Amino acid sequence: MSDDRARGLLARLTVQQKVALVCGTGMSRDFLGWGGRVPGAAGATLELPELGLPESVHADGPAGVRIAPTRDGDDRTFYATAFPVATALSCSWDVELLESVGRAMGEEALEYGVDFLLGPAMNIHRNPLTGRNFEYLSEDPLLSGRAAAALVRGIQSTGVAATIKHFAANNTETSRFVLDTVVSARALREIYLRGFEIAISEASPGAVMSAYNRINGQYASQSVDLLETILREDWGFEGIVMTDWFSGDSAVEQVVAGNDLLMPGTQGQLDELNGEIGRSLPMEALDRNVLRIIESVLATPFARGHNASEAPDLPAHAAVARRAGAEGTVLLANRDATLPLSPDDQRIAAFGNTSYDLISGGTGSGDVNEAYTVSLVEGLRAAGLDVDAEVEARYLAHLESERERIPERPWFLPQERPVELGLDQSLIEAKADESDTALITIGRLSGEFEDRKLDDDFLLADTEVDLIDRVSRAFHAVGKKVVVVLNIGNVIEMASWRDRVDAIVVPWQGGQEAGHAIADVLTGKTNPSGRLVTTIPIRYEDLAAARNFPGVESGEEVDQGWVPLPKGRPAVITYEEGIYVGYRYMDAFGVDPAYAFGFGLSYTTFEYRNASSPDAFAGDEIEVTVEIENVGETAGREVVQLYLAAPDGTLDKPPVELRGFGKTAELVPGQKEIVRLIVDRRSLMSFDESKNAWVADPGTYTVHLGSSSRDLHAMVTFELDHPFEMTVRPALPLRQPLEEIRP
Numbered sequence: 001m002s003d004d005r006a007r008g009l010l011a012r013l014t015v016q017q018k019v020a021l022v023c024g025t026g027m028s029r030d031f032l033g034w035g036g037r038v039p040g041a042a043g044a045t046l047e048l049p050e051l052g053l054p055e056s057v058h059a060d061g062p063a064g065v066r067i068a069p070t071r072d073g074d075d076r077t078f079y080a081t082a083f084p085v086a087t088a089l090s091c092s093w094d095v096e097l098l099e100s101v102g103r104a105m106g107e108e109a110l111e112y113g114v115d116f117l118l119g120p121a122m123n124i125h126r127n128p129l130t131g132r133n134f135e136y137l138s139e140d141p142l143l144s145g146r147a148a149a150a151l152v153r154g155i156q157s158t159g160v161a162a163t164i165k166h167f168a169a170n171n172t173e174t175s176r177f178v179l180d181t182v183v184s185a186r187a188l189r190e191i192y193l194r195g196f197e198i199a200i201s202e203a204s205p206g207a208v209m210s211a212y213n214r215i216n217g218q219y220a221s222q223s224v225d226l227l228e229t230i231l232r233e234d235w236g237f238e239g240i241v242m243t244d245w246f247s248g249d250s251a252v253e254q255v256v257a258g259n260d261l262l263m264p265g266t267q268g269q270l271d272e273l274n275g276e277i278g279r280s281l282p283m284e285a286l287d288r289n290v291l292r293i294i295e296s297v298l299a300t301p302f303a304r305g306h307n308a309s310e311a312p313d314l315p316a317h318a319a320v321a322r323r324a325g326a327e328g329t330v331l332l333a334n335r336d337a338t339l340p341l342s343p344d345d346q347r348i349a350a351f352g353n354t355s356y357d358l359i360s361g362g363t364g365s366g367d368v369n370e371a372y373t374v375s376l377v378e379g380l381r382a383a384g385l386d387v388d389a390e391v392e393a394r395y396l397a398h399l400e401s402e403r404e405r406i407p408e409r410p411w412f413l414p415q416e417r418p419v420e421l422g423l424d425q426s427l428i429e430a431k432a433d434e435s436d437t438a439l440i441t442i443g444r445l446s447g448e449f450e451d452r453k454l455d456d457d458f459l460l461a462d463t464e465v466d467l468i469d470r471v472s473r474a475f476h477a478v479g480k481k482v483v484v485v486l487n488i489g490n491v492i493e494m495a496s497w498r499d500r501v502d503a504i505v506v507p508w509q510g511g512q513e514a515g516h517a518i519a520d521v522l523t524g525k526t527n528p529s530g531r532l533v534t535t536i537p538i539r540y541e542d543l544a545a546a547r548n549f550p551g552v553e554s555g556e557e558v559d560q561g562w563v564p565l566p567k568g569r570p571a572v573i574t575y576e577e578g579i580y581v582g583y584r585y586m587d588a589f590g591v592d593p594a595y596a597f598g599f600g601l602s603y604t605t606f607e608y609r610n611a612s613s614p615d616a617f618a619g620d621e622i623e624v625t626v627e628i629e630n631v632g633e634t635a636g637r638e639v640v641q642l643y644l645a646a647p648d649g650t651l652d653k654p655p656v657e658l659r660g661f662g663k664t665a666e667l668v669p670g671q672k673e674i675v676r677l678i679v680d681r682r683s684l685m686s687f688d689e690s691k692n693a694w695v696a697d698p699g700t701y702t703v704h705l706g707s708s709s710r711d712l713h714a715m716v717t718f719e720l721d722h723p724f725e726m727t728v729r730p731a732l733p734l735r736q737p738l739e740e741i742r743p
Helices: 004-012 015-022 086-090 095-112 141-156 185-192 194-203 224-234 251-256 267-276 283-298 314-327 376-382 389-405 425-434 454-458 462-477 514-522 544-548 583-589
Strands: 057-060 116-118 161-167 179-182 207-210 240-242 330-334 347-351 437-443 481-487 503-506 571-574 593-595 606-612 621-630 639-645 657-663 672-680 686-688 693-696 699-708 711-720 724-727
Touching (some): 004 283, 086 095, 095 116, 095 141, 141 185, 161 194, 251 283, 347 376, 347 389, 347 425, 376 437, 376 514, 462 481, 481 514, 621 639, 621 699
Parallel strands (some): 057 116, 116 161, 207 240
Antiparallel strands (some): 330 503, 621 672, 639 657, 686 693, 693 724, 699 711
16 A cells, blocks of 8 residues: 555646656766766656655666776776676575675665666576677576566665566667567567566565566557566565667656656656646656656665765675676586696696676676676686796786777677687697696677677687697697687577687676686585576577577668667567477477577586475475485586476476576585475466466476476476366467477
């Protein structure tokens, strides 16, 4: 129920003030950010001091607080912590860790004067070429939802509101302002909305950001079905909805649809709304949205008297970032126990541009103005390893030359990647004789407005393939090992070159402490316990979503918002794979991955024993337990993944779907832990479009417990003796039939 103070303020507002409140206060044309209470923040709401209503400040983003580090008339710098990107965070499968990361983000937002942190971002990894996948958590909606919920709980424990985004089916950057996503009701409900539903149910975020794209012909920010029927009526969401910046094509339709706040706000939107009050814009809709905004502003710490210190505990948060970077690192290959580096493997020859210029995160709203980024070689030296100085000097000189050559792009677009240095074979062979181990770092950078490419991005460039080949041949010829470190935001192709090297480590883009975090894993200070949150295909073409990405363009070129971008053509992208995204597709259609969803190696070994569950599903949930024992020689943590297989019924389904997970404490050799996982009623259900309902068929359900979708160690079954059905309101219909693939 709305509080009396909010309703009292609403009653005192003029019509013009109401309109001004549903529009943000604008953004500078040079795209450096809004310049009010928090310079560099993304936007703000209107302040009405005569009524005692303060502004609320909104700042990016998913990897930390993005504000301007310098201010006019102030000699201080105001850095924020760059945390690992979302893909790396979710690879930890550790909700307690993610909550601590969220808390650190929230503390920085609080002490810098930010009311709404614009994250976490939680769109599905539908296709590995999506430019903003680094900001997103997983290809699986359950993992995405629970990881986002943990981040939200952490952020909001400080009083700052979290903003989950981009709602919904926003999985492409190409033509994103003018893109129409065509998707079935079942795929929407099960894949693209489910994670948002989980995050709202488990964490009650203060805000939801609507997406740029259309869904089945209608802009997400202008959809009553999405924002009122599903979000509020079905799910009970009570926060505010804000647009993504400059989205949609009708301010009136956005307000009527329940998109409370139009960000960052433009004069054109103000004029449109003022001109349509009492006509296409009912006063009831305007008042409803204004009331929600007032309530959200009054709930902020600053409305309640908090004074920002502008001095958050950055060293403590750097330690959190370092731990998160190490915990999210995935070990994909480790032939003959190459890692961790032994006392006899301390002399390192580091190859690859990115060994010396590590990428902390992506560009755009997922970027952070951090004080530093620890490079890989800096982390190695801090860990006591001997890094070859001659190779380092060659790379540093090359990188300086490349910086002079490469033209500067706007900060929100990815910069051109430096050409990989071509070293003389004689030098590589000399270093093979002088060094114990070769490290080759491959880097990738992506961001907003652009999707990735196949050549020289998803696929390695010829210079990178050549580097791996020549270094591997030289070092293997003298009995030395080669380790590849993948400093990437999302998936690249690995199958064609993985057998040439001895170990592959994926720390993703690990934030400002990445070099230290990688060194912690390489030296064994941290036993890697990260597990993949996205399937890595053998070939790009092995993915169902490859056949229609990034969409089909048509019509005349149009402006893509106010940002300085080339014009784009309206495009339609059809999700013809339906629910068969990632491992769901590969498992259902018999396609082998390079590395399965959930996969990751450890420096130790675990055994699964004594799995148990009730014989029948009674009530709303059952508990599944399994005993995990560390049977190796090193302390470590295991991620226990619960996959559910449904009986044959009315709907086609993947062979297994992730329905739960848990992570053990660090277990020393011989130590055991009982992991307890819950299977609830919704875990059994799929969406039946013919009934507009979530349904579960009776029969025998099989619970698989394992360490990836393809590596299942224990199995139990239970019976459901009667069907479940949960009807929802009709929403987001297709304008035309959609032919989806079926196994």
